[in-house]
Ligand SMILES: NC(=O)c1ccc[n+]([C@@H]2O[C@H](COP(=O)([O-])OP(=O)(O)OC[C@H]3O[C@@H](n4cnc5c(N)ncnc54)[C@H](O)[C@@H]3O)[C@@H](O)[C@H]2O)c1
């Protein structure tokens with residue numbers, strides 16, 4: 001089978017490897033589509049994200065969907081040849097305290113696709129645990145199935161923020177994560193979702209996709225703009241999805257007293273000063289949101305119901321052998337989401 005391997009920063013090779021066979025609890029999936037995530041691009045450009053360093057050739061890609069071609073003996077009955085499926089890329093140990101509490105996204109022994117040293121899904125076939133594989137109904141395309149991954153990041157953030165019916169929400173950053181957090185907040189019942197960014201094209205896309213107001217923070221102050229939009233109150237929930245230092249600092253200016261700030265975006269410099277007296281006086285909840293747990297069934301259901309749009313964020317799709325060109329295009333600031341089409 002063909003596999004796209006990141007040999008060193010800036011350099012992919014497409015090579016032949018043996019097709020995997022399933023362990024008893026696994027299925028083998030012929031990969032159809034894989035999204036290119038910002039973290040893939042970061043490994044491509046810099047060879048590391050924090051402590052995760054690409055020390056040997058790595059297969060990238062963790063936003064994947066495809067078709068079952070082989071079923072391990074313990075997964076028989078759960079999956080059939082030809083089922084279209086999406087793969088949840090993080091498989092936890094299932095034994096630690098976090099796993100037992102159901103917080104399996106916090107498992108310290110997780111295997112996560114395309115995170116060194118674990119290979120990802122830019123491969124024609126992947127063997128994957130059946131219980132982290134989810135069937136797609138006919139109404140959900142394989143492209144949409146692959147995007148259950150970033151949608152899951154958005155769903156988890158909306159859940160962490162306890163976004164509910166009638167809430168007002170601000171999403172800072174209109175990359176794929178912010179746009180899909182906006183979808184998740186709307187699906188959770190938010191009455192109004194405002195967005196901010198520094199790139200006019202990203203704000204225009206968010207507006208097209210239903211943002212109730214857009215704030216260009218190169219021109220307007222975030223706190224003042226949100227105050228104007230909410231009769232001086234601030235929003236119920238801020239979801240920070242830019243990772244930009246100024247955006248993170250100003251989240252607490254935009255949230256109402258007693259409101260919640262959810263941090264998804266990873267800042268270049270993780271140490272950012274925040275006004276703690278504001279947080280205390282206004283009794284703000286500041287919450288981290290790390291990957292996701294128990295979101296894939298909801299993501300598939302929302303797509304089946306037509307309650308969210310994920311496919312509309314894709315700018316381009318290329319074939320696996322063009323992986324290098326696809327990553328060069330994914331690096332451009334106006335690109336939102338690139339995809340690779342993998343199976344022949
Ligand atoms: N916590 C998690 O589990 C998790 C999962 C996936 C991604 N992430 C992180 O989430 C962030 C978003 O991911 P993405 O793939 O959408 O990234 P992205 O780079 O595509 O999008 C970030 C957006 O923020 C905008 N931006 C820059 N400065 C801004 C500012 N001051 N105010 C508002 N917007 C601003 C950019 O123009 C861009 O549109 C990244 O930091 C990523 O590392 C975290």
Ligand SMILES: C[C@@H](O)[C@H](N)C(=O)O
Nearest residue numbers: 037039115150153291
């Ligand atoms: C969650 C996933 O999308 C993210 N890129 C990560 O590796 O954590």
